[in-house]
Amino acid sequence: MPSTSALPDTGKEAAHVPQYLALRDRIAEGIESGKLAPGGRLPSERQLQLDSGAARGTIREALFQLEAEGLIYRRDRSGWYVSPPPVTYDPTRWAGFMTYVTEQGRTPSTETLSTEEVPAAPAVADIFRVAPGSRLYVVTRRRLIDGRAVLVERITVDPKLAPGLCEHSLNGSLTQILSSHYGLAVVRNRMDMRPCALVKDVADGLGVKAGTPGLLVVRTSLDKQGRVVEYDQEYWRHDSIRVHVDLTVKD
């Protein structure tokens, strides 16, 4: 049985390709051919303008496209750079960030941006099964790969389960600390993932423009008694993560 139809049911054969997509292709080719190495810098927008003859708005359109595809990224008022390859995240493995980044031959690091004790909002109070307004620890961290920020996370922990948590250095594995110092063992993990746009605060932390696409990963870790040990909201740069799940049917 040969082909019965083309993909889109539009009758167009050689559809008109807008200029900005053609430009995108030219730059993409330069990247894929290796002429531009990962981490390397692209010519400035105004230079590309001179090279191609297109208006700056059109040039930017092409760059935004490449950014959305994860091929390039920008540093504010510095320039456009070729993206390094993403790391693979396997939520079914319990290895933490530091571990799996290292395993993939990259260098991880963590910065604690803030540790606070805040009253629980109704939605969060519900998750922790505490009264709204109860005090909860909120730790904000930034994690980097090879020196480039890839995610900002906001971790919420109940002080009743881990009193004095903030006294520890939180630049390593938090799960590790909860386990070794407080005897909190995670036996269950709920995750929600969805594409999102990075809002102002997070975008600033990642050094990207507000509205850049990202991936929100919400993890809820539970112990044997079903208590919420850790509630973690991770905002990832979209070009830095790939999620892998391997499932076997249980008999």
Next chain:
Amino acid sequence: MPSTSALPDTGKEAAHVPQYLALRDRIAEGIESGKLAPGGRLPSERQLQLDSGAARGTIREALFQLEAEGLIYRRDRSGWYVSPPPVTYDPTRWAGFMTYVTEQGRTPSTETLSTEEVPAAPAVADIFRVAPGSRLYVVTRRRLIDGRAVLVERITVDPKLAPGLCEHSLNGSLTQILSSHYGLAVVRNRMDMRPCALVKDVADGLGVKAGTPGLLVVRTSLDKQGRVVEYDQEYWRHDSIRVHVDLTVKD
């Protein structure tokens, strides 16, 4: 322990908010307050221009922002509309698209765009463990929720395992057909997910502009003998999917 620092280490207090973000907020408020119902249409760009006094480029910037956040979507040359809520996809459950969409009170449908028999590219041949160039079935489908296209998928199946597959109606569950007609039972599922930009072909199928952010979900289904029963590349609209995973530590 009270707050030790603010989120970003930028010293700015009340940072300057660009006009397009202010405009975004105004529209977002209209949506969240319910003044604009899901599926409802926004005023045209030119109308918003008259209302706000901003240039059309600025208006569009605000609309793109809302689109990236999943609040609105566009229909080419028709207008901007308020996005319906996303469906939740749980890859650990075996329920197919039709099932879980229905369970969430929405109406699913499927269209087969094409069925082809194509020579295997090296990468695909490797997955199926066949010689490069071997013929494989490739089915392209589009799936809709409440009449709106949410994903385009490209399914590859080995004809040796399912001869004459394309004779069947493929607008329902393909896994179902493979199981009942060919005795192929899936016992293992590998999934890869990553944010991506939707390329021309797929974007056309979904009725969106090329480069719109999306989520690529690649599923590889294996049977007891480890044979690849189904290789499925799903391109989702980013505002239509939410992935949920619930994991328990096995003892």
Next chain:
DNA sequence: TAGTCATTCTGGACTATACCAAAACCCGAA
């Protein structure tokens, strides 16, 4: 009633500017 066609409206693409703030750079002083 059902189909056809011309008109209007809408978003898509593009040009050409302008000004700003932050980053990067360079040069001179300590």
Next chain:
DNA sequence: TTCGGGTTTTGGTATAGTCCAGAATGACTA
């Protein structure tokens, strides 16, 4: 060598147009 400070470069934001092709609409026709 290192530290400051001014200059240049870069991306970020915004304006004001233009032209185009497809979607929607409504009036007219068979």
